Amino acid sequence: MTDAECTLRHLVGIDVNMAFAAGANGLNVGLGEATHVTNPVFDPKVPGSWLVDLSHVDLSRVKVGKEWVELDGSLLPSPFTPKGERPEGPAWYATPTVAYAVELGYEVRPTEAWVRRESGRYLDSWYKRLRDAYLATMADLGVEDDLTPEDFLAAMDGYKVRDPELAIVVSAVKATVKGGLGKLRERPRGEGWRPGEPWRALSRPTWRPDIRAAVISRTRINLHRKIVKHAAFTGQYPIAILSDCVVYAAGGPSPLDFLPYREGKPLPGGFKLGINPGLVKHEGTQEVLWGEEVREKFNAPELNLARYIKDGTVTDADNGE
Template identity: 90%
Template sequence: MIAPATPAERASRPAPTARSTSPSRRPAAPKADPANTAANHTHPRFENGPLAVIDVDADGQMLAYCVGGLVLDVPAKTIPALVDWTLKDAQLGQPKLSGPGKNADPLLVLTEAALGRYGLPVTLTDEERLAGRIPEAHKVIKQLTRADWKLTKRGFGPWARIYRPATGSERACVQLCIPSWHALDSRHWGDAAQLPPAELARILGLYASRVMTPRGSTAVTGLELMTALHPPTRASDPDADGRRHSEHNPGSLGKDPVDCAPCEAPDGHPLLKDLPRFHSRGPAEKLFEEAYDWARPMTDDECTLRHLVGIDVNMAFAAGANGLTVGLGAPTHVKAPVFDPKLPGSWLVDLSHVDLSRVKTGKDKWAELNADLLPSPFTPKGDRPEGPAWYATPTVAYAVELGYEVHPLEAWVRYENGRYLDGWYNRLRDAYLATMADLGVDAALTPTDFLAAMDAHKSRDPELAIVVSAIKATVKGGLGKLRERPRGEGWRPGEPWRALSRPTWRPDIRAAVISRTRINLHRKIVKHAAFTGQYPVAILSDCVVYAAGGPSPLDFLPYREGKPLPGGFKLGVNPGLVKHEGTQSVLWGEEVRERFDAPELNLARYIKDGTVTDVDNGE
């Protein structure tokens, strides 16, 4: 831990005071630890980094633990005074990520000791957790009101924003993160909430520098990152009087929400209010682009092998977003359109004629396959379509790629489109690769060395492993937020959704990314089957399980002189490449399926550690 200053030392320095300290460190990663270097040296306004963890030392002194081992004395005795100190003296924040964007507000993380000092509860009651905030009558909220500070609509909760209305271009806003109120979801942040303040500042600071300053959950941050990289407006060129005005920023989603197409609307959406009660929409009424959840019984030949080996696609949904053209504006309805693979949208088309027993795998190259051992690429459950259904553009384009004609009956297309997610993908990819390299896993490793490095990477620096987990959760959560559903017991179908007021509520973009991710995986499976005669036993999202003679992915992936099958699976750390997910025995798989009387139990769900306590087939 960081040694506290003596009272004499504190009295001899004005606040804020930068202490020269040496924070405790975990075992060093193979490269110099990026999280213990000062942040934002190029921006004097944010000299002390994007955030600070506020704690109380043994002498009762309030301290702000910043990135790079910097510790500041905090003179503030109340939350309003803490906000004032942060904005006037702390030099916290982060430069904007895009020219037309805004600088990130400073983030303060309050430990349990700090909560007690400022008169806030260490934990929330069940009622407060359900509401997501403390009551409006709380004394701290009254203090903020008297000091003319405001809270956003979500109130004073685990992620609170305290602000005054902006004057000109200057913002006056501070965000609070309260780990003991479950601000840091353990599914994504591991045990970060229990870390000492200097170590918590380290991992949150690294995440902020490589992704962005957290704005809430990883899902919220993933969505906010899209907007930060593509702000809805920008300043115009000077007019005749030399004045600039706010105008639409090309390539962004704009500042106003747009309606989705009826087929893209989730159940309960206001567009569907006229449907009969309890009506269940089928594939011809509803776009259903989701990740795979498919499995099949093993063949006799597969049962003679010893192992089931799972491989997992790195950052699969990020890779699916890379280079993808998505709609930027509202959809246009078209009857009997000619399919255009470059035009994003939703298409009603019959793909039941696509026969996987004979597919095109390249220019003038066709492959004969065992279709009974393959999932359909067109449905999440892998079932062959039975008639017309709604699909996103990448799914229909893949049917054409496989060598089959398509004749859409109708479509909702978006003529205003662009590669909106490219910058988002690039930033998250770079964050992931840089942090994995700090853990000793880089893109230059051979397949054998990569597998060995992955086996031990989390133990090299468990705190950096938390950052990797948070980055991956930012990808999935951000895409999930594009089709956020209403939550809470008080909501009823037909009532307005708060999420619909956001320009980033875009279920079509989410569908396109998931469609492309599933198609990317199926393409590799087909290439692998055509070359090796091996077929997957189970697929769950981005994890694929094969029966193999040995326990390693190298026992079934067709590497030749260190080179993988072109277009197939390749071991490596880059998004879209694969890693080893887990290995179990074929006997384990057969025993589990027999025990639960489930011959098509999805073994990909349990391949990592082999633990099956209850059957969940995703129904």
């Protein structure tokens, strides 16, 4: 944390609702066979995997909308590597990731790619059914999709105890999203499988790790775009990030103590409180001293606080991812 952040009292976590479902919404994915091409011109409309060097993308100077902005790149994670470090050379990236590099204002020159010219929004109907089930169940639990930020935070507080059975339904919807995407790259399940041998899932039409990779890519980029937008407008940078959760230092315990709402309206393109997939909710709040104490206790300066922000319980040290 920076010196300025250490003067604040709270660490506040926000979590993206149904983040991976939102990442699947409207996503153009390959429907036909993959074709290998060399030295292709990148096309953001073509689903695929591209071998390209993105190490030149400098997060200290990026385009936000149509304008170049100066940021503290050392406080922003790279969206191009699993641990947020700047890439050191070429790697394979799904189309949404490469498109984001272009969006940030940088030229890309892939050396090869596997692309699928026939494409469509294959996951849309799946997403809509799960979204509708999620919103209807949350409405039954008292969390409507048209609440003010203050009313939304109040409605979310303790919603699971209002009707434990309905809360199980919410968990089931979320598990369906996770399980559905996991099926696209199903691992061996025993059955006498040995390393080097094919397993049953490989022969199924639902074996589509490329679609799973595209959803993960788009979900990660959606979050990073909001983080950059927030930093450009407020000068605030995340303390920790975990998949769909972001932690910021704040003077108060509520997300409204750092989110730049003006007359009830959020920053365009930034974080917005609400129950719809892709919007954010309050994940949890701890004191700044808690963060320093747990890192010291586990002798883990890179301990990812986003993993434990919900209730503050740290069961074991992690590797910072």
